[in-house]
Amino acid sequence: MPIVNRLAELHDEITAWRRDFHENPEILYETHRTAARVAELLESFGVDDITTGIGQTGVVGVIKGKNGGAGKTIGLRADMDALPLTETSGKPWASKHPGKMHACGHDGHTAMLLGTAKYLAETRNFDGTVVLIFQPAEEGGAGAKAMINDGLMTRWNIDEVYGLHNMPGLPVGEFAIRPGPLMAATDEFQITIKGLGGHAARPYETIDPIVVGAQLVTALQSIVSRNTNALEAAVISVTVFEAGSAFNIVPETAKLRGTVRTLSNDVREMIETRMKAMVESVCAAHGATADILYDKGYPVTNNHADQTDFAVQVAREVTGSADKVNSEVNPTMGGEDFSFMLEERPGAFIFAGNGDTAKVHNPAYDFNDELIPYGCSYFIKLVETAMPTSG
Template sequence: MPLIEEIVAQADAIAALRRDIHAHPELSFEELRTAEVIAARLAEWGIPVHRGLGKTGVVGIVHGRDAGACGRALGLRADMDALPMQEGNTFAHASRHAGRMHGCGHDGHVAMLLAAAQHLARHRDFDGTVYLIFQPAEEGGGGARAMIEDGLFTRFPMQAVFGMHNWPGMAEGCMAVSPGPVMASSNEFSITVRGKGGHAAMPHLVLDPVPVAAQIILALQTIVSRNLKPVDAGVISVTMVHGGEASNVVPDSVQLEGTVRTFSVAVLDMIEQRMRQLVEGICTAQGMQSEFAFVRDYPPTINAAPEAALARAVMQRIVGAGQVLDQEPTMTAEDFAYMLEDKPGAYCFIGNGEDAGAHRAIGHGGGPCLLHNPSYDFNDRLIPLGATFWVELAREWLSNPTR
């Protein structure tokens, strides 16, 4: 199945829109200009628009030839926020705002969904409804959860929802999807070890929290190596250590912070429990006091098997079976997970090209074109492929009334 010619013909115009969004990045829950651009285009194409879900979210509604009378509906989601980082690129569409950058390709995700929206609205060659979900605050803000709490699935009843992310390092023209966990849960912890400070030359008169904190750091790693089933996966990373102000002063306390990643809630429950036990036990044994806080952020992103199989079949028809890969689960996190907790669906991937791909424009930074890297840029040649996939996925899903 070739790319949809009409989408290919409009690709340059959509790419220009993508570059405009890239040049004006907005952080989580601040996507006012981006939402306005999206809403204006949808309205221009005759698509009813609803604003303000999850503060800055946008939902467009495309009814099929039956005007949505059959009641079947699916959602297609694109995230639209940028990252709080400085862009290293100097091309014409580089960020015009210091400390803000579309370093994850959300501008490209918006562009692919807009291109699909334009085609779906122009033809409406399906029965049912497609909800176009432009979500704020994926980068740590939990925008998916905010949209759900504002009534996304009650005001716009849908039976399934799909999302897609570009993937640097995956060859251009390739796509990927797999059933089950594809991204991990994201969680934060904070540990404070409280002792009694004093002169570093008289350690017998103090309760030194530094070696106790070191014991805790090492002990936490035994949870994964000795408490977790070898066939399961989990990551415990201590990423911040704060303690002390002078080389000859033992501090009163040391604070540790870090992240935990898992693919299942059961594993997460076990890790949190064991962390708490180890911290309390080690500190008690050394005469210290402790404080332990554990915050669960994004849940694991788990694809439903039927929806993943459907997405794979559509991909294979578009790019060929040899270009459709199994998506290896990654310990990065994605708040589309909240939507998949409420609705069956799948999170899909589209190759952004190799690191030194030809899409790297003059003025591209010298670093690798990786997600969350100052030299990253979305590959505009993906727009026709991603949009074609969205259109064909919607048609295929809505064509089967037993789903």
């Protein structure tokens, strides 16, 4: 089964939903309009049960198969939130709200899961239960964790969970996935260096936090080059260096901020430990002190082996070709809070080609509506293959 034929009929309708979401982006947990529209559409499809307000503004819909829902339960997830960015795409459906835009394609993810829901509610050509998960706050707000904390997995007895993300640069009609680590853990650090301020003409009377900070920017890179196994992946990026207010004053403090990206928990723990020790020792060598805040963000997105193999099988059926599914794609150092769901239940996260478009998080980005039939077909085929009807 390549593309589901019914989706050709639904394509324009799903595209209209997507463009409406794109015109009206909402960030983090403020997805009130989006969630209301999702719930309204699910009700119109005849979805069996709809619950709002999960993880603040998340929506959960339930579709029972031909056997009344007995047996396996599979969760399908889409994220709904946008980014704090002003759009420059020039599309007729560009954001109507300056400073907010769907620059990561969550509008498309939401629309594709809605299209999947409409088809599955019409046909119910499966035994078991499908749980439709519409999640807020993926972009830095850990909305997946919030929904889990509200009982997502236990309340709906989810056995397996699957998600999808568009990928610019990968041709439409192709997929990419891998077992194990697919996306990185995303941690954040903030280092406040405390020195002794004074006149810039007499630096020997000061403890210069800028000098200490400059040495730390360089020294922190040695954690990757000299403490991390060369076969492991890690990134330490200092992205903010704040200090000083005048040309003739050595300031009292300096602040460094940045991110750490890793693909294994062991490397993640090692970097945190080494970073704290290095900050302490470099500061001590200059007579300075420092406070370091290390905030663990999203964990590694680890695809489960069996579910990844199954996702590859489904994607190959949808594309009609094994060559159009890369089952060993290189991991990316970007993060994804679907990782929290994969810590709770077996499942897999897959990339779907968005074609030759601007990259995600770019103000010129737009979701490619030609992807819609492939994304919907992937979800539909996944459900019907994993939970076939008994007769």
